[in-house]
Amino acid sequence: MARAVGFFRAIYRLHRTEAAVLLVWRDSGFDLVVPAQKVSGVSVRFDLAGGDLPAGSRLVGSMHSHGGFTAYASSIDEDDEAELEALHIVVGDFDRRRLGYSAAIVVDCTRFRLRRASSSSGLGVSPSHPTTGCRR
Ligand SMILES: [Zn+2]
Helix, strand or coil: CCHHHHHHHHHHHHHHCCCCEEEEEEECCEEECCCCCEEEEEEEEECCCCCCCCCEEEEEEEEEEEECCCCCHHHHHHHHHCCCCEEEEEEEECCCCCCCCEEEECCCCCCEEEEEECCCEEEEEEEEEEEECCCC
8 A cells, every 4th residue: 555655645746646556466466557547636547448457467456546635436436436346445635644545345336435444343334335337
């Protein structure tokens, strides 16, 4: 996670834009891939059809930054997430002392929003809604 956040912070400092990385499983471990992407201060777009994934890797998640804005899944983010059954993380508040995080998992076309763990209850998971356009 630190590598992804460091990348997001560097891009935000240099360009004041969002950025995205992909989480892949490769050679018995997790790794990050930075896809070719088009970014602005309020958006990031990439196309997985471009062959950005290394051979032998499996895409298991996506992460993107919201720069200085709050970390949450916008309706566009939710639509994008629906296309991939995986873990999805948004990082934001890069101008604040503490970063903000938002996370969800899409499984079997249902999006589960992950809530921050409390000391007694552990990680909270709640289904938010069935996604549309889910590819299996
Ligand atoms: Zn977003």
